[in-house]
Amino acid sequence: MWVPRLLRTIKQHTQFTRQISARIVNGTNIEVQPEDGKPEKLIFPSVWLRDNCLCDECFHGSSKSRKLDWDNFDTRIKPVDLVADGKEKQVVVRWSDHHESRFTLEWLKDRSFQKEKQEEYLREFYRPETQHWSGKQFQDIARHFNYEEVMSQDSTLMQWLQSLAVHGVALLRNAPLDEGVVRRLAERVGFIRRTTYGEEFVVQAKPGAQNFAYLSLPLPLHTDLPYYEYKPSVNILHCVVQTDSPGGSNMLVDGFHIADILRRDYPEDFERLSRVIVDWNDIGSEDGRKFHNIWRAPVICLDAEGRYTRVNHSVPQRDSHFNVPLAEVLPWYESYARFVRLAIADSHAFKTQPGDVLTFNNIRLLHGRTGYDDSEISPRYIVGAYLDWDIIYSRLRVLKNKIQRKPQ
Numbered sequence: 001m002w003v004p005r006l007l008r009t010i011k012q013h014t015q016f017t018r019q020i021s022a023r024i025v026n027g028t029n030i031e032v033q034p035e036d037g038k039p040e041k042l043i044f045p046s047v048w049l050r051d052n053c054l055c056d057e058c059f060h061g062s063s064k065s066r067k068l069d070w071d072n073f074d075t076r077i078k079p080v081d082l083v084a085d086g087k088e089k090q091v092v093v094r095w096s097d098h099h100e101s102r103f104t105l106e107w108l109k110d111r112s113f114q115k116e117k118q119e120e121y122l123r124e125f126y127r128p129e130t131q132h133w134s135g136k137q138f139q140d141i142a143r144h145f146n147y148e149e150v151m152s153q154d155s156t157l158m159q160w161l162q163s164l165a166v167h168g169v170a171l172l173r174n175a176p177l178d179e180g181v182v183r184r185l186a187e188r189v190g191f192i193r194r195t196t197y198g199e200e201f202v203v204q205a206k207p208g209a210q211n212f213a214y215l216s217l218p219l220p221l222h223t224d225l226p227y228y229e230y231k232p233s234v235n236i237l238h239c240v241v242q243t244d245s246p247g248g249s250n251m252l253v254d255g256f257h258i259a260d261i262l263r264r265d266y267p268e269d270f271e272r273l274s275r276v277i278v279d280w281n282d283i284g285s286e287d288g289r290k291f292h293n294i295w296r297a298p299v300i301c302l303d304a305e306g307r308y309t310r311v312n313h314s315v316p317q318r319d320s321h322f323n324v325p326l327a328e329v330l331p332w333y334e335s336y337a338r339f340v341r342l343a344i345a346d347s348h349a350f351k352t353q354p355g356d357v358l359t360f361n362n363i364r365l366l367h368g369r370t371g372y373d374d375s376e377i378s379p380r381y382i383v384g385a386y387l388d389w390d391i392i393y394s395r396l397r398v399l400k401n402k403i404q405r406k407p408q
């Protein structure tokens with residue numbers, strides 16, 4: 001009995017006082033070696049460490065906000081002394097401004113400047129990496145979730161939002177058939193995004209309409225509200241009643257996949273569609289309030305690193321004002337026509353059933369609907385609402401912190 005206890009004691013002791021080491025490199029960086037004898041070394045710039053001091057004077061703990069006096073911040077700050085405290089697993093830095101900062105190893109590791117760690121953080125926590133799909137792959141990528149499970153279990157809510165972020169589409173099933181479903185779902189995530197047309201909206205052909213309007217025309221592929229700078233992010237479409245007629249199917253296309261094809265096979269079209277700025281507009285009145293919305297943006301919007309930030313496409317909502325040089329006009333039309341042809345060829349059609357809630361990314365996917373015969377014996381009734389990505393990503397991070405204990 002005696003020997004194992006001794007061994008255990010030594011082992012515990014070793015773990016407890018495991019050495020970490022730290023040193024000043026070039027007078028400006030601090031190198032931390034989390035474990036003696038292991039090659040892993042983390043390097044942190046002094047200016048960043050001093051800026052992120054966690055003491056009460058520099059950091060407001062309950063709001064997790066910096067309160068350092070930045071009016072007098074010295075970007076040339078130097079560390080003058082360093083203590084690697086293996087017992088507390090922290091590094092203590094004394095600075096040239098006579099201040100002292102303490103950083104735990106865990107906090108430092110979470111904020112590593114190593115490229116792979118930063119990429120992992122951005123991919124796993126900032127925003128999940130998108131995976132693009134062709135229409136043929138729709139059945140493989142489209143995830144289904146049970147509505148009640150999404151409403152009652154945080155882990156299912158997290159999986160739904162994760163799928164929406166990665167693939168841009170997910171389907172909820174077995175929702176009740178009342179008109180409050182989209183609001184309850186939006187409020188489970190955060191809150192409904194209001195637009196010119198209100199909060200919830202109803203997609204329904206007007207009964208008793210004259211002659212050919214009696215048939216609900218096909219709705220060509222488009223994104224909703226491209227004329228907003230802050231375009232609504234995610235459509236929630238709750239199928240309450242579905243038509244028995246052969247039409248009324250949803251069509252979806254991954255706009256990022258179409259952009260991938262253009263980028264690979266038709267680089268000149270890709271260049272034009274991501275550069276030439278198009279005017280998108282919407283003019284009308286709602287509830288007695290006149291509106292005139294315009295937003296100017298390319299069909300394919302890119303960030304500084306060439307990643308897609310948004311796709312815009314809507315035939316009705318493209319303005320006749322086209323503020324580009326004359327020489328750009330015809331080439332742009334040719335490129336846009338190619339984009340539209342590729343999207344139509346790749347679109348996937350499917351029909352939602354009563355109780356289905358189709359959710360998809362309006363920043364990324366194009367959607368449409370096949371025509372259908374809307375009559376009193378064959379009605380169709382869809383209730384919709386929008387959510388914003390800021391609200392969805394925030395909810396997803398909160399859930400990951402709670403369920404997967406991701407860093408703060």
Ligand SMILES: [Zn+2]
Pocket residue numbers: 053054055056057058059099100101
């Ligand atoms: Zn401080």
